[in-house]
Amino acid sequence: MLLKASHSKGCRVCEHSKMPGVNADNKGVDVLIVGAGPTGLSLAGELLRFGLSVRLIDQAATQPLDHSRALGIHARTLEIFEQFGFADEALQAAADVSAINMCSSRGSRGKVPLTVLKQLDTPFPKFVGLPQHQTEAFLAQRVESLGGKIERGVALTSYTQDNSGVTARVRAPGVAEGKEEAVRARWIVGCDGMRSPVRQGAGIKYVGATYRELCMVGDVTIDWELPSGGLYVMPSKNGVAAAFPEPGEHNYRLVMVVPNEDIATERWIDQDTYEAYLKRMLPYPFMLKEARFLSRYRLHHKCASAFRSGRVFLAGDAAHVHSPVGGQGMNTGIQDAFNLGWKLAMVTRREAPDWVLDTYEEERRRVALKLVNVTDSYFGTMTSRGWLFSMFREVWPEIMTFLMRLPPFQRRFMGFLSQLRVRYLHSALTTECAPGSPTAGYRAPDVTLHCSYPNYMDPKAAVAPCADVDGAVHSRYGVGEPCAFLIRPDGYIGVARAPAGVLTEQVERRFTCE
Structure with a gap:
């Protein structure tokens, strides 16, 4: 419920409506969003829904369709998709994950049926697999239906901020250096990924480290003895493999995390190399029928030292990045946008004081730090090469199967996985x-x-x-x-x-x- 209250004429933040250029021509906007991934698209849709003017730019000329992008959609994000108006369509396009399977190098398998999600207080007790480009398509359609436009191939080159807004310089394809367009906005939001120019322009530190392990990923069609529809995690002495169901028969996003070895680190890999590593990791015989978008990259666990600096905000990977454990990354970015969107809208529309915007960092950075720490802990357990961790991984399936029979552990684990346990207990708004x-x-x-x-x-x-x-x-x-x-x-x-x-x-x- 959105409650409105009367406002005094002296609202400091409302004076921004007099800022030169804002809403006077096509260059002045309320919010400039840099980055048109899931986070930027989600935020743009929310701001447009609240009636703000938005400019959404992305330096990529086309929507990326490949390599190591997000897949898992959790219950809390499905709740947000319902608010966005396309939850049913997303579910129809997605693959249901029926169970989480923990597999040892000996081939033993512990199974956690995801029917346990039904005990959660949500209309969407599910975990589904939907490739990121399809999620982005739903979000982009919403933006456009609300009158927004996605400007692809447009890069942010620099920006400055003052008391009343931000002046940014952007360059479209084919425009010579020094001929950039000036854009004036009340606020700028960096949804522009781990190397975020917006974050760097604000001088905000990105605190954390890069894992020594290398990640190989591919969208594959694979035949093996394992039942379809399950998520499989398979640690071994050679690394960790994980298979996430994708829409379609025997289709998976198959990720391998391998120790830092003397191997090439170029982005693209060929099928022979990928399959050779797969044979070292999987404890089951398989036939790789098709491999699509094979790539490799480094994993990181980092968090921005601040999510706000004056009129600059960070969200998604620009604010935090972590291991793929639990498939939390894209979901967290979308929830960043959902949190920030209504606050930016109410402050800009003279319906709330400026301090409400401070609660974005207060609430979401706490969530991000906990997520980075928890996923780092799980990742370390799965990839450490010491003998103690190796022994643990051999009995891990049996341990997890036993623990998941305990209702308190079930609730805690599923609350984390679904992101329904996110709470804002220490917020100034609480x-x-x-x-x-x-x-x-x-x-x-x-x-x-x-x-x-x-x-x-x-x-x-x-x-x-x-x-x-x-x-x-x-x-x-x-x-x-x-x-x-x-x-x-x-x-x-x-x-x-x-x-x-x-x-x-x-x-x-x-x-x-x-």
């Missing part, structure tokens, strides 16, 4: 007025409210009178006496169990410019 569950900072449980007046059609009303006829809402929110919850536009609880006066105070604090 206020808990009384103990209970769910609490402020949690995702708001889905409930159905029944309108008391079927003919109530006043479009000017801020609140329609509704009734909790069967008490289901009170039960889901754990309350037995009058109180109020403030639900943020991204579906998180901002204020929990507030008396009427306290809620009014909290609304004014969040939505009044001074």
Whole structure:
């Protein structure tokens, strides 16, 4: 629920509407987004939905269709896709992941059926495989349907910021150096990947390291004894292989993480080289029927030291990058955009004070740091070459199968995998007025409210009178006496169990410019 409040005329951030060029011609925009991957597309769609003017540029001349790009879509991201309007279409195009299988080098297999996801509080208890270019196609279609345009082949060359906005210089294909176009915007958001020119231009450090291991990846069609539809993780003394289901029969994204050896590190690899490494890693016989988009790259675990610097914001890989454990990367970037989008929109539209934008870093950097640390820990366990880790990997399938029978471990593991356990407990936007569950900072449980007046059609009303006829809402929110919850536009609880006066105070604090 998006609540509006009155605003004073002296709102500092609202003075940006007088910035020269903004909305006066095609060069002045509210937000310049650099990078048209899943994060940039998601953010552009949200800002356009809220009525902001957006310029979305990407230095790649065409949408990339190959090499080592994201695949897994988790429950929380599917919830966001539902808000975007294409969750059903995405599910129809995706491959369902039926189970996670842990395989030892001896060929033993522990299986975790993903039916356990059904215990999670979500309308999408699934983990699916959808190639990134298809996800981008859905997101791009949304941007265009909202009146946006994706400018491909347009590179950011430099930018400066001042108190009222950002002046950027961009260059289109065929334009000589020094003939760049000047773009004026209130804000600039870097969704431009690990080497982010936006991050570098702001002088923000990228803290972390590069793994010594090399990653080889391919979209393959493979025949083997393993059942279709499962995700397979296969550690061995020669490295780790993982197979993620893709749409189509026997199709997988097959990734190999190999120790740092004296091998070439060019991006592209041939099928013979790829298949030779595959034979060293897989504990099962196989026939590689087709191999597409074979490539290799280095893995990193890094996080930006800040997600905001004045009028500059970072999201997605420009803000954080980590190992592919759990397939969390693209999902996290989309959720960055979902978090930042409504905040940028409300501040720009004079519906919230500037400090609300500080909560983007406050909330999302904490999530990113935890993700980098957790995936780094799992990655180290899977790739370390010491004898203790080698022994552990041999019994790992049996250990994981046992642990997944324990409900507390199930909930924790599936909450992490689905990204439904992301919480904003320490945010300045979070206020808990009384103990209970769910609490402020949690995702708001889905409930159905029944309108008391079927003919109530006043479009000017801020609140329609509704009734909790069967008490289901009170039960889901754990309350037995009058109180109020403030639900943020991204579906998180901002204020929990507030008396009427306290809620009014909290609304004014969040939505009044001074």
